[in-house]
Amino acid sequence: MVRPELDQSYSNNGRRTGGVPKCCSYKRTTVIICFINIVVALYVFQNLYTSLYSYSYQHSHTAVTYTPDQIKKMEESMRIRKQSEPRKLIEIVKKLKKKLDRREDKVELPQPLKQNLTNEIIELLRGLNSGANTTLQHEAVERWRRQKLKEAKRVIRGKASNSSILPVEAGMLAKVLEFNWAELSSEIGLWIPVNVINNVHDDKPEGEDDFDDIIAGRRLPPECNAELHTDYGGHAVKWGLTHHKDSAYECCQACLDQAKNARPDEKKCNIWVYCPAEEGCHSPDIYQHKLEECWLKYAEEPKVTFKDTYSENYRRNHPNAPMVVPWVSGVISS
Structure with missing residues (x-):
């Protein structure tokens, strides 16, 4: 008799282990998982490549193209914009910056x-x-x-x-x-006004004296008798702390107008004192006198308080006094 074939499996030691073979071993499972990962990675790479290609394609098709005439106009616009730059001002600022960079902190002399x-x-x-x-x-x-x-x-x-x-x-x-x-x-306190030279037609009448020291503003009339670096004393007709004028001419004119329109019981202005210095003017009182102060005064016999320069003894007793008297004043001629 022929024995039927038995569908049995044996282990290495000859023992039967069962009738169903193992088809899902550890090695096969690992191979399958790796294969699946490779497929997923390839799919992801394909999607990324497709999206990048489509974006670059769309961008190339949507990019703005300029005609030669438009390019020429843009270049001309840039050239005009560069020419309109304040080059002189930029150069001056650069020079000032270099000069300031060379300077160190302010030095205080003894x-x-x-x-x-x-x-x-x-x-x-x-x-x-x-x-x-x-x-x-x-x-x-x-x-x-x-x-x-x-x-x-x-x-x-x-x-x-x-x-x-x-x-x-x-x-x-x-x-x-x-x-x-x-x-x-x-x-x-060194303040010297600057001479202004105007090349104008000389129509001055013969015999009229020139006014050497030029003061900012309109030419003062002869009756103002303006004196640079001079301060006159007197009774204040108009308080200069609250009475400012743009120029010495207007200050003198204010004195003339006050004397002309004064009431019988009022003192008439015959002295005007004006501060033309930007840093203010010194006076031996408790006030800080500022630019454009215009004092209108009266004195029966006008006397000069300060003339040209403050003395060394005076500046020793008044530390804030400058070297040169900054005031401009005058006695109105009757």
């Missing part, structure tokens, strides 16, 4: 040195002719500043043994004279 400089400038101005106008005064002070600056630099280099400038002060003085001269002039 009070004795500042006093010596003030005395030298006073002696310099006093040595000028009495008829020297403001232009000559400016030139003299500027020459003094340049000479003083050169002397200070020579002291720094050790080439000026007989100089009055101390070596420890030479560096500070050079910086102030070169970079902070305007601030120093303001601190010591």
